[in-house]
Amino acid sequence: GAVVSQHPSRVICKSGTSVKIECRSLDFQATTMFWYRQFPKQSLMLMATSNEGSKATYEQGVEKDKFLINHASLTLSTLTVTSAHPEDSSFYICSASSGREEETQYFGPGTRLLVL
């Protein structure tokens, strides 16, 4: 099946620093990538949707200047948490879709961010 990877798997940073998370589709071209935030035992909260080569579409309440998303190629999207604060600590999950299989999304393993 299709494989999506994320890097790093976990990161600890100081408050005020920026953190970049990569999401890669390893064996297919992802025309669309999604970024989610997961809270313990809760549904995944969609943060933004990005299409290769165009600007990301952010969900209501998500600050686009704080969560910078770049989908520069068909296999890579990055999420940069700028000026991170402790409340940004969370589990960030990406998913990718090739756009060919009735919107099937393939999920990455997640990145655990802890801001001190």
Add this chain to the structure above:
Amino acid sequence: GQNIDQPTEMTATEGAIVQINCTYQTSGFNGLFWYQQHAGEAPTFLSYNVLDGLEEKGRFSSFLSRSKGYSYLLLKELQMKDSASYLCAVMDSNYQLIWGAGTKLIIKP
């Protein structure tokens, strides 16, 4: 390697019961999640099992057997709105989520 298996597609009748199975082989185990995802929407959390046994939540129940690497999601009194993809995911020893490919459930009147 790590692997999650679940059926690709299942069909059931409105009002009936359906069981969606999930088997897993992972490096360590820190719980198993079931999510429901309607097309074009974010996955919705259904259940989290970390101990063996059955957990019931309304029309939905989830079962876990850690020794067998096996879980199932049981949906009762099926409604048309239950037509969706159901995702099984296991959190491994590194607290990474290993995802199944999802089971597309089709409900017929």
